[in-house]
Amino acid sequence: MGWEKAVAVSELPENSRKVVTLKGNKILLLHQQGEIYAVDNRCPHMKLPLKNGKVTAEGAIICPFHRSAFELSTGQVAHWTPWPPVVGNLMAMASQPKALPTYATKVEDGSIFVNL
Numbered sequence: 001m002g003w004e005k006a007v008a009v010s011e012l013p014e015n016s017r018k019v020v021t022l023k024g025n026k027i028l029l030l031h032q033q034g035e036i037y038a039v040d041n042r043c044p045h046m047k048l049p050l051k052n053g054k055v056t057a058e059g060a061i062i063c064p065f066h067r068s069a070f071e072l073s074t075g076q077v078a079h080w081t082p083w084p085p086v087v088g089n090l091m092a093m094a095s096q097p098k099a100l101p102t103y104a105t106k107v108e109d110g111s112i113f114v115n116l
């Protein structure tokens with residue numbers, strides 16, 4: 001674990017997001033409600049990209065594929081593969097819910113750093 005410089009703060013204004021590659025991992029940075037989050041860009045369900053996932057008012061990101069939802073601050077599963085109807089429930093039964101990896105962030109000298 002160590003702090004990796006990701007982007008300049010100015011590159012991630014409020015309500016924006018950006019995917020960066022750090023130590024070979026695709027990390028999704030989000031600036032939401034005054035907080036900067038860093039999460040794995042791959043959904044733990046089928047490793048598909050989360051980049052275009054909607055963020056709820058409660059601070060969870062919803063995977064655009066089967067709508068699993070994960071808390072941005074902790075990565076905890078809020079919902080596991082509820083979509084599409086019937087098929088989503090079958091997929092949920094066939095797999096164990098897995099948390100989304102999250103990483104600490106800090107702002108220093110005008111840059112965003114991620115601890116990974």
Ligand code: FES
Nearest residue numbers: 043045063066068
């Ligand atoms: S790939 Fe994200 S919920 Fe299936």
